Amino acid sequence: MKILIVDDERDVEDLFRQKLRKEIRSGTLELEFAFSAKQALEILASENPPKVVYVFSDINMPGMSGLEMLDIIKEKFPKIQVSMISAYGDEANYKKAMESGAKEFYTKPVNFENLKKEIAEITQLNL
Amino acid sequence: MILINVISLFLLFYLKKSSGTQEFPAQLKRYFNYGMIAAGVLIGIAIIDLPPQILFQLLSFVLVGGIVYLILLTPELESQKTMAITPLPIVGVELLKYLIETISPSIYNTLENYLNAAGFFALIWAVTMWLNHRKQMKEIEIERIFLKEQERQLKATAEQKSQLETLVAERTSEILKQKEELQDALDHLQSTQEQLIQQEKLASLGQLTAGIAHEIKNPLNFVNNFSELSVDFLEEIGEEMAKISDSKEKENILELLEDVKSNLVKIRHHGSRADSIVKSMLMHSRGGTGTMDPTDLNALIKEYSNLAFHGMRANPNPINVDIQLDLDESLPIIHLNAEDFSRVILNLVKNAFDAMRDKIGALGNDYKAKIQIQTKDQGDHILIKVEDNGPGVPDEIRDKLLMPFFTTKKGTEGTGLGLSITHDIIKSHEGKLTIESKVGEFTRFSILLPKVKLGEKST
Ligand SMILES: [Mg+2]
Numbered sequence: 001m002k003i004l005i006v007d008d009e010r011d012v013e014d015l016f017r018q019k020l021r022k023e024i025r026s027g028t029l030e031l032e033f034a035f036s037a038k039q040a041l042e043i044l045a046s047e048n049p050p051k052v053v054y055v056f057s058d059i060n061m062p063g064m065s066g067l068e069m070l071d072i073i074k075e076k077f078p079k080i081q082v083s084m085i086s087a088y089g090d091e092a093n094y095k096k097a098m099e100s101g102a103k104e105f106y107t108k109p110v111n112f113e114n115l116k117k118e119i120a121e122i123t124q125l126n127l
Numbered sequence: 128m129i130l131i132n133v134i135s136l137f138l139l140f141y142l143k144k145s146s147g148t149q150e151f152p153a154q155l156k157r158y159f160n161y162g163m164i165a166a167g168v169l170i171g172i173a174i175i176d177l178p179p180q181i182l183f184q185l186l187s188f189v190l191v192g193g194i195v196y197l198i199l200l201t202p203e204l205e206s207q208k209t210m211a212i213t214p215l216p217i218v219g220v221e222l223l224k225y226l227i228e229t230i231s232p233s234i235y236n237t238l239e240n241y242l243n244a245a246g247f248f249a250l251i252w253a254v255t256m257w258l259n260h261r262k263q264m265k266e267i268e269i270e271r272i273f274l275k276e277q278e279r280q281l282k283a284t285a286e287q288k289s290q291l292e293t294l295v296a297e298r299t300s301e302i303l304k305q306k307e308e309l310q311d312a313l314d315h316l317q318s319t320q321e322q323l324i325q326q327e328k329l330a331s332l333g334q335l336t337a338g339i340a341h342e343i344k345n346p347l348n349f350v351n352n353f354s355e356l357s358v359d360f361l362e363e364i365g366e367e368m369a370k371i372s373d374s375k376e377k378e379n380i381l382e383l384l385e386d387v388k389s390n391l392v393k394i395r396h397h398g399s400r401a402d403s404i405v406k407s408m409l410m411h412s413r414g415g416t417g418t419m420d421p422t423d424l425n426a427l428i429k430e431y432s433n434l435a436f437h438g439m440r441a442n443p444n445p446i447n448v449d450i451q452l453d454l455d456e457s458l459p460i461i462h463l464n465a466e467d468f469s470r471v472i473l474n475l476v477k478n479a480f481d482a483m484r485d486k487i488g489a490l491g492n493d494y495k496a497k498i499q500i501q502t503k504d505q506g507d508h509i510l511i512k513v514e515d516n517g518p519g520v521p522d523e524i525r526d527k528l529l530m531p532f533f534t535t536k537k538g539t540e541g542t543g544l545g546l547s548i549t550h551d552i553i554k555s556h557e558g559k560l561t562i563e564s565k566v567g568e569f570t571r572f573s574i575l576l577p578k579v580k581l582g583e584k585s586t
Contacts, residue, residue: 011353015349015353015356018353018356018360087345088341108344108345109352110352
């Protein structure tokens with residue numbers, strides 16, 4: 001199962017790869033990274049149908065924001081689940097994300113235990 | 128003898144008339160009336176020549192004498208004194224005639240011419256005196272009228288003056304009142320302006336703080352996440368190392384790994400410290416959110432002092448504390464941001480715990496830690512007191528207590544934001560926080576909260 005992680009901070013890649021090291025090594029999980037919303041949409045569009053089943057995205061990014069991207073993904077690829085990860089856990093962002101169809105809303109620092117559970121559930125569904 | 132009585136009648140008649148505006152006492156007027164009646168009767172008797180003539184003639188002298196006597200001795204008749212003198216020569220001559228005639232009519236006959244001449248001169252003298260008196264009286268009258276007019280004018284002026292004074296006093300008090308109103312308005316404006324500037328400053332400071340906090344939070348998250356991960360990895364490495372056979376090199380590696388691990392734990396620890404500061408800063412700058420809802424302040428205090436106590440007991444270094452609640456049951460429900468205000472109670476109680484823990488460390492078990500929390504209805508305000516018998520706060524740092532990032536707690540214990548946040552929350556409730564303390568004895572935080580806030584009044 002492939003998930004896409006979108007964040008303008010490049011170290012997010014190392015963090016996720018290391019945190020999910022076991023899942024990646026066992027082959028149950030495949031990670032892809034994009035460092036802008038634009039890049040993420042390009043990755044999704046490059047495969048037809050996209051192999052990615054789940055997108056985790058930051059909200060505050062230069063250029064297109066995560067919430068704008070969420071709307072586009074929900075419109076173009078309604079089957080893909082999207083969860084938001086933001087340092088700004090405020091009401092407005094949360095409401096907007098949920099109204100746009102986000103599955104979960106994580107606040108930074110990410111609780112990886114919860115994230116792993118979420119991924120495990122998705123993996124079960126996609127087996 | 129008719130002449131004497133005519134003089135009496137005339138004197139009385141004139142006296143009665145001369146009273147003018149000045150009212151004579153009733154007693155005096157009665158004398159006048161009786162005198163006039165007496166004079167009239169005597170004149171009548173004289174006309175019909177009723178005997179004994181001698182007696183009636185004597186009575187006529189007594190009457191005129193009485194009248195003169197009355198004029199001279201009555202203060203009200205002071206101005207008429209010349210009048211009394213006027214007929215005296217005539218009366219004198221007549222009296223002489225009467226006496227001589229009564230004692231010896233023969234002597235009277237020889238002296239009659241002289242006596243008549245004396246009577247004539249007395250008459251001239253009387254007329255002269257009379258005219259003089261009239262002139263004097265007129266002058267007095269004119270003067271009196273003049274004085275009266277002057278007095279009237281003075282009175283009118285005084286009246287006008289007092290009217291003007293009243294008017295001036297009225298206007299002055301009006302102006303003073305307006306001045307006071309203006310001063311009040313000005314004071315209100317100034318304090319509002321100050322408040323606005325303060326709020327503006329706080330708001331921009333808040334935004335700045337929030338901005339900085341967020342910017343720091345992201346890299347801090349990486350520090351914390353990666354250090355945590357690395358600790359996990361070291362655990363794994365340790366497990367793998369166990370599988371490798373022992374050697375000198377392995378021993379050295381294990382030692383170094385142990386140091387790396389301890390360093391990472393330190394990084395993680397200080398990272399989470401920084402994280403809690405950042406969180407407090409974000410809370411600090413949050414301001415303005417949350418609503419004021421009707422709140423039972425006593426219940427809130429009970430709940431959160433209890434929570435603070437159990438939190439403290441569950442954490443490292445618990446202490447024994449006697450918490451005494453003295454809550455005024457008559458406290459009304461007031462509008463509070465309960466979430467914020469519970470933090471005030473938590474912060475104050477936690478601060479007291481920390482301070483008293485230090486004192487226990489210094490004095491040992493002889494010292495019995497005690498916190499008193501009191502609420503009191505004070506009419507317009509509610510007073511909340513949180514007092515501990517801890518080490519107290521020296522004067523020189525008392526003013527700094529409320530400053531952000533000021534802390535008395537050593538090393539890693541405090542963020543220095545607790546009391547600053549507490550103060551901000553109280554201010555946002557339009558309350559006042561005062562700190563009293565005596566080193567070695569007590570520290571007392573008093574919060575004075577208005578029952579009705581300005582914001583509530585205006586809407
Ligand atoms: Mg970002």
